[in-house]
Amino acid sequence: MTNNSDLKTGDLVLCKVGSFPPWPAVVFPQRYLRNDVYKKRKAARVAVCFFNDPTYYWEQPQKLKRLTSEVIHDYFKEKKTNASLPDLIAAYKEAKNFTNLNDFITAKFSEEGRLDELLEESIPQGEDPFLSKGHQRSKKNNGKQGDSTDGTFDYSNNSTSTNESSRKKRKLKSDESSENEKNLDTQVSSSEKNTNAIETTKNKNSTKKKRAKLDSSRNIEICMLFRRKIQKNLIQRDTAPSNQELEETHNLLTKIEENLYNNPNFFDINALRQSKLHKLLKVIVNDSNLSEFHEVSKRILLSWTNTIHQLKLEKIAEHKEIQEI
Structure with a gap:
């Protein structure tokens, strides 16, 4: 011990x-x-x-x-x-x-699909594990940022944590992350404003809705966001989901189903391997309290049958390799 x-x-x-x-x-x-x-x-x-x-x-x-x-x-x-x-x-x-x-x-x-929250360029180790989220590394005396002159970290809440240049750099990175989040939310939003391109006909009396495809060049990133949002809405919680969260989850699953047969394949083996989205859907299917999501989850999983089988074969091969160490 x-x-x-x-x-x-x-x-x-x-x-x-x-x-x-x-x-x-x-x-x-x-x-x-x-x-x-x-x-x-x-x-x-x-x-x-x-x-x-x-x-x-x-x-x-x-x-x-x-x-x-x-x-x-x-x-x-x-x-x-x-x-x-x-x-x-x-x-x-x-x-x-x-x-x-x-x-x-x-x-x-x-x-966990939250790279956008990681603003520090380098994460130190060897810190006090009892320090809460409220504590921030700061300058002490003439030491480097986050370091004291004796080589230990100062976590005082009253001291300045960064200089003006660092604050600007951090704000810029935060703004970029926020913009990325907005772009991803635009990709996965189910609202007609974000998911349908409206073509006005010549007589301007009727419109035709065209489903917008998800950006295949960012499929892993978007799959991670799908998983994070659905997991947060339904699984990682101590209270029952709100009506708004249930509705959002229905919309997200609908968006997934709409893009199952894109060319190129949006939900390819790399996307599922990284996001583990299929495992989350299996958890939902096995939860009797989430029965309203069972049918759509089963349809999605059925379309991924071959890919899931490939991932299982990879896992078996990995276990064999471990046993041979």
Whole structure:
């Protein structure tokens, strides 16, 4: 086990949850957590993000065990004993290949479809894992931005976090991200204003609606947005969805169905591999409380049958490769 004072963001640990075996995870900085995860924060606990698993967990530091290269090595030496747990083996493999917190968080944001929220160019590790979203790195004395002269970070809320040039650069990047979000929302919006091109006939007394295709050059990005919005509306919540959220989800699923047979294929294997949109639809189909979305979800999944089968074959091949390590 480890002491509170020893644990820093970016540290690799083993976290035990319920009946599951201890699982490889990384200590995650709170300011980068999704809002739904952050709302569940508990006193005297740090956030960890599991490898080969999309979930987070709040745990007391003293209950976490450090995951060193020696521990990983010993685990793979016993691979025959652990052969029945391919997901856990894959998690250890990801932990073994872990390079730094910056790359890990960037990949996590991409997987969760929120790269537009990642405004920092470089994410440091080795910070205090108890710091909340409200704390920001700031200048101290004459040290570099975010650093003090003794090499430690200063998180004072009262000090200036960036100079004028940095603020302008950050604002510009934020504006660009907001513009990207607007563009994507335009792509997936179901309103007639955004999804139909209206052609005025010569007599101007009738109009013809033409369905606008999604931009295939941004299919992965848009699929990630589909997943993030639907997941937020229906799955990642503690209360029942509002009527507005239900309506938005119906519109999003309709938009997906309208673009199933585009040429080129919008929902190709790369888009599904990255977004895992098909897995989200399976969760919806298996939830009796979401029965109003079952039929359209089943139709979409049926059209993706061959692609989903290819992804399963990839997974099987990956598991075989892991077992041969």
